Structure formats: structure tokens, C-alpha cells
Amino acid sequence: MSDSEDYENKPQEEFTAEELILPPCKYEYLDHTADVQIHAWGDSLIEAFEQCGVAMYGYMTEIDKVEILRSTEIEVKGSDLTNLLFMFLDELLYVFSAEEFLVCKKLVITEFNVNPPEGEDLSIKCKCYGEEFTLGKHPQGTEVKAITYASMQIINEPEKNKFEVFVIIDI
Template identity: 70%
Template sequence: MENFKDSELQLAPCKYEYLDHTADVQIHSWGNTLKEAFEQCGVAMFGYMTELPYVEIKQSAIIEAEGHDLESLLFHFLDELLFLFSCEPNLICSKLDIQEFVTEGEELRIKCKCYGEEFMIGKHPQGTEVKAITYSAMQIVNEPDTKKFELFVIIDI
């Protein structure tokens, strides 16, 4: 993990929302590109766990995910982010930068640099624990007329 003393990185604008769902929560994210929609979905998951304005950029980590189609790629991407938070040092991220995004061919893959800091109760307001990512009602929507990509993912809380 790389350490940061000063936050020189600009946070991306918020392009996600939380939708009501029976016993779980649905993340709806969007972007001008599919890559941006994936980044926003990951940030939204972290935002459900704490209030992101309290998260400083002090460390970074790299995660990688693979999938056989876009839905499995999204699932494994979010699962790797959840694993990053669940293991020491419990990195909570307020910025994601997908550096490699291969969405064509047989092996789809993502390499993402994650920026944030160790989650600390007292500093970071405790949101809701995310237990798992699900495939249930997962959607990846490309609207060519609006040049907008949308993702819908239900997370188990």
C-alpha cells in the first residue's frame, strides 16, 4: 500500500444513488462511460458503509478482478473491494481509479487503484455493514441515445 500525506487527488462527482429494496439495498450508479459507472458503483458501496467526506486519502491499494461477462466482472470487482475493506488494514475508499478495463474478448478484467484510509470507529461514522454482493436483479444498461451507462446492483446488508 502506498501512503499519502496530502490529498492532491480530486474526488469524482457523485453519480450514484440508493434505491429501496426489500431487506437489502440496491445501488444505482451511472457514468458517461462504462468504466466511470463501475467506479461510481464501487464508491457507492463504500459510501453506504460510512460518510465519505470523513475519508481522507492517505493510502492506496490495487485490486484486480476478472469475469466471463460484464455482470460477473462487476460482481467480482465489487467483491474484491469488499474484501479490501474486510481485511487488515480495513481500507475504506473515497476514490477509485480503474487503470485497466478490458470488456471485450473471453477474459474480461479490471485493475483498479483504490484511495482512502484505514476505517476507524470514532473518525468514520458507522453506516451499514455490507455482507455480500449479489447477482439478484443485476443490470448493466447502455443507453446509446444519451451516451450514458447505468448499473443496478443489490448488496446484501
């Protein structure tokens, strides 16, 4: 889990130009009974994971109202690809819920180890950019209570250039 001292608090002008560039939106919300399903995609599985995380934050508030004022890094491990996605989103939810209410506008996965040596877990390291959630500045969306495994699907077909994830979040 992340420690609050891991946050880098610096004025927006201290972030590099590259850190402030946002990728295009590649996600949508699909109706699901009593919950919401996130469908995210990208030019790689890494991008699909990043987009899924941003989509989760986008359900909690209007993401265009979020500025990049702080950053933190997270690291997660998983026993398989599905578990890795679950742990990644769960840690992002923790960053919002238990840390300093950091709502992230941009996620950059810096390490994506899905082919570890035998006996080791898969892992992700990710840099998260955003700011503290503040009522009045950030419209309150829907609270995300938990990530679920229900109907979780990962499409990883490099030969077809098809990288998608489907995740149901408990709201």
C-alpha cells in the same frame, strides 16, 4: 486478491493534485426489501463501475469523512460483464473486510478490458484511494455482507450516452 504490502502508505501531500480531485457523486440508494440497491451512472461504463464501488463504501460510512491517505491496486477478472461487476465489487468489499479495513473515497479504473481475445476473461485494474476505517473518525454505517447477482443490471448504450448499473448489496 490484494496483499497488504500492496498498500502505499504516504502522507496526503505526497499524492498528486490529480489523485486528490474527487469526481462528482453519480449514485443513489434505492429501497429494496431487506437489502439496498445501488444505482450508479456515469459518462462511461468505467465511470458507472467506479461510482458503484464508491457508493458501496458510502453505505458503510460517511464518505466525506474519509481522507486520501493510502492507496492500493486491485485486479479482477470476469467471464462476462455482469460477472466482472460482481467480482469488482466483491474485491472492493474484500479490501475493506479482510485487508486493513481500507475504506475508499475514490476509485480510478486504469484498465477496463471488456473485449478480450477469445478464450480470455474480461478484466479490470483499479487504483483505490482512501484510508483505514477508524471508529470515532468514521461514522459506522451499515455492514455490507455480500454482493448479489439478484436484479443486477448493466445498461451500456454508448449510442444513447447511457451508462448505468444497478446492484443489490446484502446488508
